[in-house]
Amino acid sequence: MTDEPLLAVRGLEKHYPITEGILNRRAGTVRAVDGIDFSVRRGETLGLVGESGCGKSTAAGSLVRLEDPTGGEVIFNGGGRAGETRNADGTHPNDVTRFDRRELKAFRRDVQLILQDPSSSFDPRMTVGESLAEPLRVHGMSDRDRRRAIGEDLLERVGLSADEYDRYPHEFSGGQKQRIALARSLVLNPELIIADEPVSALDMSIQAEILSLIRELQAAFDLSVLFISHDMSVVREVCDRVAVMYLGEIVEVGPVERLFDEPKHPYTEALLSSIPTPDPRKSVGGIALDGAVPSPSDPPSGCRFHTRCHRVIKPADVDVDRSNWRGLLNLRDGIESGDVDVERVRENLDTAAGGNGSVEDEAVKRRLRADFDVDEALRSAEAERTLGRALDRVVDGDPEAAAGILAEAFTTPCERTAPDRTEHADGHESACLLHTRGEAETGADVGSGLATEPTQIGRDRPTDRAGTAGRSDPENRGEGDGDGGEGRAGGADGGDRRGS
Amino acid sequence: MGTQRSDRFDEVEWDEISRSRWFEPSRNTLGVVLCTLPIAVLGFYDWQVLGERTATFAFVGTEWDLGGIDYLFGFTLVLFAFYLVAPLYQNPRMTRYYWRQFKRNRPAVVSLGWLGVVFVGGLFGPLVMSAPEQSVLTGYQPPVFLSIDAAYVDAQTCVGDVVSGRCQGTWQHPLGTTQGGKDVLASIIYGMTISMQIAFITTTIVAAIGVSVGTVSAYAGGWVDETLMRLVDVVLSFPTLLMFLLILYIYGAGLGMFILIFSLFAWGGTARYVRSKSLSVSEAEYVMAGRLSGANTTQVVRRHVVPNTASSIITQLTLLVPGFLLAEAQLAFLGLGDSEVPSWGQLISAGQSDLSFAPWIVLAPGFVLFLTILAFNFLGDALLDALNPEAEAETE
Numbered sequence: 001m002t003d004e005p006l007l008a009v010r011g012l013e014k015h016y017p018i019t020e021g022i023l024n025r026r027a028g029t030v031r032a033v034d035g036i037d038f039s040v041r042r043g044e045t046l047g048l049v050g051e052s053g054c055g056k057s058t059a060a061g062s063l064v065r066l067e068d069p070t071g072g073e074v075i076f077n078g079g080g081r082a083g084e085t086r087n088a089d090g091t092h093p094n095d096v097t098r099f100d101r102r103e104l105k106a107f108r109r110d111v112q113l114i115l116q117d118p119s120s121s122f123d124p125r126m127t128v129g130e131s132l133a134e135p136l137r138v139h140g141m142s143d144r145d146r147r148r149a150i151g152e153d154l155l156e157r158v159g160l161s162a163d164e165y166d167r168y169p170h171e172f173s174g175g176q177k178q179r180i181a182l183a184r185s186l187v188l189n190p191e192l193i194i195a196d197e198p199v200s201a202l203d204m205s206i207q208a209e210i211l212s213l214i215r216e217l218q219a220a221f222d223l224s225v226l227f228i229s230h231d232m233s234v235v236r237e238v239c240d241r242v243a244v245m246y247l248g249e250i251v252e253v254g255p256v257e258r259l260f261d262e263p264k265h266p267y268t269e270a271l272l273s274s275i276p277t278p279d280p281r282k283s284v285g286g287i288a289l290d291g292a293v294p295s296p297s298d299p300p301s302g303c304r305f306h307t308r309c310h311r312v313i314k315p316a317d318v319d320v321d322r323s324n325w326r327g328l329l330n331l332r333d334g335i336e337s338g339d340v341d342v343e344r345v346r347e348n349l350d351t352a353a354g355g356n357g358s359v360e361d362e363a364v365k366r367r368l369r370a371d372f373d374v375d376e377a378l379r380s381a382e383a384e385r386t387l388g389r390a391l392d393r394v395v396d397g398d399p400e401a402a403a404g405i406l407a408e409a410f411t412t413p414c415e416r417t418a419p420d421r422t423e424h425a426d427g428h429e430s431a432c433l434l435h436t437r438g439e440a441e442t443g444a445d446v447g448s449g450l451a452t453e454p455t456q457i458g459r460d461r462p463t464d465r466a467g468t469a470g471r472s473d474p475e476n477r478g479e480g481d482g483d484g485g486e487g488r489a490g491g492a493d494g495g496d497r498r499g500s
Numbered sequence: 501m502g503t504q505r506s507d508r509f510d511e512v513e514w515d516e517i518s519r520s521r522w523f524e525p526s527r528n529t530l531g532v533v534l535c536t537l538p539i540a541v542l543g544f545y546d547w548q549v550l551g552e553r554t555a556t557f558a559f560v561g562t563e564w565d566l567g568g569i570d571y572l573f574g575f576t577l578v579l580f581a582f583y584l585v586a587p588l589y590q591n592p593r594m595t596r597y598y599w600r601q602f603k604r605n606r607p608a609v610v611s612l613g614w615l616g617v618v619f620v621g622g623l624f625g626p627l628v629m630s631a632p633e634q635s636v637l638t639g640y641q642p643p644v645f646l647s648i649d650a651a652y653v654d655a656q657t658c659v660g661d662v663v664s665g666r667c668q669g670t671w672q673h674p675l676g677t678t679q680g681g682k683d684v685l686a687s688i689i690y691g692m693t694i695s696m697q698i699a700f701i702t703t704t705i706v707a708a709i710g711v712s713v714g715t716v717s718a719y720a721g722g723w724v725d726e727t728l729m730r731l732v733d734v735v736l737s738f739p740t741l742l743m744f745l746l747i748l749y750i751y752g753a754g755l756g757m758f759i760l761i762f763s764l765f766a767w768g769g770t771a772r773y774v775r776s777k778s779l780s781v782s783e784a785e786y787v788m789a790g791r792l793s794g795a796n797t798t799q800v801v802r803r804h805v806v807p808n809t810a811s812s813i814i815t816q817l818t819l820l821v822p823g824f825l826l827a828e829a830q831l832a833f834l835g836l837g838d839s840e841v842p843s844w845g846q847l848i849s850a851g852q853s854d855l856s857f858a859p860w861i862v863l864a865p866g867f868v869l870f871l872t873i874l875a876f877n878f879l880g881d882a883l884l885d886a887l888n889p890e891a892e893a894e895t896e
Contacts, residue, residue: 066788101796108794109514121785125807127593131786134803135793139514149507166593184789189510221510 005039006078006224012036013071014062030297032058034248045225047239055248056228060196064113078191079110112185116197118177122169129165132184154183175206194226211238232275244268247304248296254428264430266311306414313413319380327373332406335399361395528582535578543571569756576700601886608882611875622692635681642669643676643860676860678850684864691844699821705763714774715801736768755838777809811887818880822873844869
C-alpha cells in the first residue's frame with residue numbers, strides 16, 4: 001500500500017451567489033467554504049471542527065457532491081483507484097469533482113455520509129428495512145430476499161434485532177434511528193464514512209453509545225472516518241487528527257493530542273477553553289470571543305479571525321496593553337459599521353439617572369469605554385489623545401470622522417495580511433500571523449502561550465467582561481467567566497511572558 | 501448474481517451486481533402491465549374487429565357491450581388495485597397504523613362503508629341485475645309502504661293492491677318507478693356505475709397530470725417551473741363549464757367528453773399542491789440520503805418524493821370527486837347531460853315534473869347522491885388526519 005491518503009481535499013471551494021432583482025444580478029458571494037485543504041488517511045479518523053455556520057457541513061456536502069463545489073479538487077484514492085497519477089493537463093483521474101455519472105455512482109458505494117438528524121433522515125413511509133436496503137436496490141441488487149438478509153444482518157451488528165426490519169421510523173427513538181443510519185451508511189461497504197455531527201442531536205448517554213459503536217465498526221471494517229463536529233470533547237474522544245475550521249477556512253490541523261495540548265491558533269485555543277472540565281478547582285480559561293461570527297458573504301480581510309481574536313497583533317508603535325488593544329479595535333469596528341449608537345447610550349444613561357435629560361458627554365464616553373473594555377486612561381499618552389479625539393467626534397454625532405481617526409491610528413497587521421500555513425511539528429500546521437511574523441512584530445514569545453493552563457499576568461487588569469454581554473457567541477462561550485482578565489491573556493502584549 | 505451468494509454486506513461482489521440490469525419493475529408495476537394487456541387487447545378487438553353494433557361479448561353469447569368509458573374504468577380499477585390496495589396489503593403494519601388513526605373518526609368509517617356499497621353496487625350491480633326498462637303500463641308505481649292516488653295509477657296499472665282509492669307500493673319495485681315505468685332502485689344501482697366511473701377516471705386523470713406537472717415543476721425549476729405554474733393559473737381560471745357547453749352545442753357531448761373536459765381543467769390545484777409539497781419534501785434529509793445512496797433524480801422522485809406527497813393528494817382528490825358528481829347531476833338536471841347513460845342526475849331530471857305527486861323519483865336518487873357526496877367529504881377529512889405526517893408526529 002502506498003502512503004497516499006484515501007481522500008485528499010485541495011483548495012475546495014463552495015461559493016453561493018447572492019442574486020437580486022428580476023434579472024438575477026449577482027450582488028455578492030457567500031463564501032461558505034473558501035479553499036480548504038486536508039486529507040484523510042486510510043483507517044484514520046479526521047475531525048473537522050468549528051462553530052455552527054463555519055462551513056463544515058457545506059464542505060461535507062460538496063466533497064461528496066451533494067452540491068457541486070465551485071472550485072478545488074477532491075481526490076479519492078479508494079475504490080480500486082489507488083496509485084493513479086496526474087494527467088498531463090494537471091487534472092487528476094481520481095478527482096471527485098470531475099467524476100461522470102457512472103464514476104459518481106461507484107463513488108457513492110465507497111463514500112457514505114451519516115446525516116445529522118436521525119429523525120428526518122428516514123423516509124416516514126418506508127420501513128427502516130426498506131430504507132436500510134435501498135442503497136442495495138439502487139446499485140442493482142434485485143434479489144429482495146438477499147437485500148433483506150443483508151439488512152437484518154446489519155441491524156444486528158448495530159445492536160438492534162432483525163425483526164425490527166419491518167418497523168417504521170416513528171417507532172424508534174433517536175438513538176436507535178442513528179444506529180440504523182449507521183447501518184445504512186455501511187450497507188454498501190464503503191471505505192470512507194463522513195459523519196456530519198452524528199451525535200449532536202442526541203443526548204449525552206446516547207452520544208457515548210453511538211460514538212463507541214462508530215469506533216467498533218471502524219475497527220471491524222477498517223473504515224476511514226471524517227468526523228464533523230462542533231463539540232471539542234467529542235472530537236477528542238474519537239479522532240486521530242483534527243482540522244479546525246473558521247469561516248470557510250482551515251486554521252489549524254494536527255494530531256489530536258498535539259492540538260489539544262499545544263493549540264497554536266488562537267481560535268483553537270478559544271474552542272478548547274470552552275470544554276468544561278470535571279475538576280472544579282481547575283479554573284477554565286474561558287476565552288469569550290468578542291463579537292458575532294462575521295458573515296461569510298463579506299469575510300474580514302487578512303486573517304478572518306482578527307475581528308474576534310484575543311491575541312490580535314498590536315503594532316510595536318502602539319503602547320497599550322492587550323485587552324485595551326482588543327477593545328480599541330472593537331470600538332473602531334463598531335463605529336465603522338454603525339453598531340455604536342450614541343443616542344441609545346445617552347438614552348440608557350438618562351433612564352438610569354432618572355430621566356431628567358441631562359447626560360454629560362463625559363458620561364457617554366465613559367460608558368463607551370466600559371462597553372468596549374477600554375481603560376479610563378490608556379498607558380500611552382499618544383493613543384489616549386487619539387482615542388479622546390475620536391470619542392469627541394462620536395458624541396458630536398460624526399462617527400465617520402471618528403472611524404477615520406481610529407482607523408488611521410489603530411490597525412493590526414492581521415487585517416492586512418492573510419496568514420500562510422506554518423508547520424510546527426510533524427503534521428501540525430496552523431495559519432496565524434503570530435507564527436509567521438509574531439516575533440518580529442510583537443517581541444513576544446507567542447508560540448507557547450496556552451489558555452488551557454491559565455496563569456495570572458501581572459500587568460493585566462482584571463476587567464469585568466459582563467459589560468460586553470451579548471457580544472460573544474454562545475456556542476463558544478466558556479463555562480467559567482469568573483476569572484477576570486484571564487480570557488484576554490495571551491502572548492501578544494509587549495514583553496509579557498507567561499509562566500508555567 | 502453468482503453462486504456464492506453471501507448475506508453479509510461486506511462480502512457483496514458489487515462489480516458483478518452493478519453490471520447486471522438495473523431496470524427492475526416492481527411486482528405491482530408488473531401486475532398493472534399484466535392486467536392492462538387483456539383490457540387493451542379486448543378494447544382493440546372491440547374497436548377494430550367488431551362492428552359498431554356488435555356487442556363486445558357477443559362471442560360468448562351475451563349482449564353485454566363495452567364502451568370507451570368502460571375500458572378506461574377498467575384500467576383505472578387496475579391502477580387502484582395495484583397502487584393503492586396492494587401496497588396496503590403488502591405493508592400490514594402501516595395499514596394497521598393508518599386504520600387505527602382513521603377509525604377514530606366514526607362518521608368517516610360509516611362513509612367508507614357507504615362508499616363501499618356504492619362501489620360494489622356500481623361494479624357488480626349491472627352484472628346481476630337487468631337494466632331498468634321502459635314499461636309504460638307500470639309507470640308511477642309508489643315505493644313499498646307508500647301509496648299514490650288512483651288518479652295517477654289506476655287499478656289496471658297498479659302492480660300492488662288498490663286500497664281505498666290509493667295504489668300501494670310493492671316489493672317488486674321497492675323504490676317505485678318513473679313515469680316510463682323504469683324501476684328506480686335499478687336505475688340508482690346502474691347510476692352507481694356511472695358515479696364510480698366518474699370518480700375513478702377523473703381522479704386518475706387529475707392525479708396523473710397534477711403529480712407530473714407538480715413534481716416536474718418543483719424539480720426542474722427555472723423557466724420550466726415558471727411556464728408550468730402559469731399554465732396552472734390558466735387552467736384554474738378557465739371557464740370549464742362554458743367550454744363544455746360550447747363543445748356540447750357544436751359536437752354534442754356524452755359522459756366521456758364530460759369526464760375528459762372537467763378533469764383536464766381540474767388538475768391545477770393538485771399540481772400546485774404537489775409542487776409545494778415536493779419542494780418541501782426535496783429538502784428533507786431522507787431525500788438527501790436517497791441521493792447519497794446513488795439514486796438518480798427519477799428514482800428519488802419516484803421512491804421518496806411522490807409517495808410522500810401522495811398522502812396529501814389523496815385527501816385533495818377525495819374532496820375533488822364530489823364536485824364532479826354534483827356537476828354531472830346539475831348538467832343532467834338542466835338537460836345538458838348525456839341522456840344515454842342512466843346517471844342519478846338523469847333520474848332526478850326525469851322526475852322533476854312529477855315532484856308534486858311522485859316525489860320518490862327525485863328524492864331517492866337525490867338522497868343517494870347527497871349521501872355519496874357527504875361520504876366523500878367525510879372520508880377526505882378523515883384521510884387528511886390519518887395520513888398527515890405532521891399530525892403523526894404530534895401523536896407520537
